[in-house]
Amino acid sequence: MEIIKAEFYGPCFGVERALEITSEALQSRTKIYCLGELIHNNDVIEAYKQKGLMICDDIEDLKNTELILRSHGVGKNVYDYCEENQIDIIDATCPKVRNIHKIVSEHCKQGYHIIIFGNENHPEVIGIKDWCNENVSIFKDLTDFISRAPASLNKSCIVFQTTYHLNQYKQIKEYFNNLSINDIILHNTICNATEKRQMACLALARSCDTVLVIGGKQSSNTKKLFEISKEVCENTFWIENSKEIPFNLIKNSKRLGITAGASTPLWIVEEVIFNVRKESNA
Ligand code: SF4
Secondary structure: OEEEEEOOOOOHHHHHHHHHHHHHHHHHHOOOOEEEEOOHHHHHHHHHHHHOOOEEOHHHHHOEEEEOOOOOOHHHHHHHHHHHHOOOOEEEEEEHHHHHHHHHHHHHOOOOOOEEOOOOHHHHHHHHHHOHHHHHHHOHHHHHHHHHOOOOOOOOOEEEOOOOOOOHHHHHHHHHHHHHOEEEEEEOOOOHHHHHHHHHHHHHHHHHOOEEEEEOOOOHHHHHHHHHHHHHHEEEEEEHHHHHHHHHOOOOOHHHHEEEEOOOOOHHHHHHHHHHHHHOOO
C-alpha cells in the first residue's frame, strides 16, 4: 500500500500559534480558563485539561483569573468584561482575525455600515460583529444579500469570515464592482490556509483509491474536507485518531490518501500513518 499525504493538511498558522501559546502558558501555571474549546479536537483538549486547562462556556462565570482567547477571537464585550473583572487575558486570537476586528472597528468609528459575509452562528463572526457597535449586517452569501440588502449602500465596509469560500467571494466582488457606488470598501479577509487545504484534498482524492480524513467530529473544516473527498473518492473515511482506523475497509487499498483538518495536530496524523503501515506490513 502506498501512503500519500495531501500537499497541505493539518494545523494552520493560527491554530499552531494558539496551541504554542497555551502550552507555554500552562508550563508556569496550574490552571487557566479558555472561553469555548481551544480547538475542535478531543484528544488535544483532553491532553491540555490534564495540564490545567479549564473550558468555560460563559465569560460571566469568571472573575479574577486568567483566560486564554482561542484563535477564533472574541468580541469587544469580552475584553471589556475581563478588564472590569480582573481577568488577565492571554490572547491567542489569530492575527488574521484580529486584523478584521481592527478594520471593522476603525470603519465603524468613521460612520461606515459593516457588512459581514459568513456564518452568523460561527464564533469568529459573532466576535467580529461585536466590534461593530450594532452598525452591522451579516449575510451568508450573495443571494441572501440581494434578498434583504440594506436600503442604502453608501458608506459600506465589507469583510468576509476568514474561511469564506473563494468562489463565492469572487461573485460578491464582481457584484459590488458593477454597482458603481463610490463609497463601498471591500476587504478580502479570507485566509488562504483553508482554501489551500481544500484544493490539496481534492487533488489527493482524485489520485487515490481510498482517503482517510483525520479530525475532530465537531470540526467544520474537517467536515468540509471529508465532503470534498467523498464526492470524488467513494472510499473516504473520517476518523478522529488512530483508534478509529477502519482497517477492514482500507486493507485492499493500493493508494491511500491522508489529509487532516486545521485543528488536527501532526502527531495524530503521524500516529495514524504509523499504525496503518504496521498493520499493512503485518
Ligand atoms: S484558518 Fe487562517 S485565519 Fe483561521 S486560524 Fe487558521 S490561519 Fe488564522
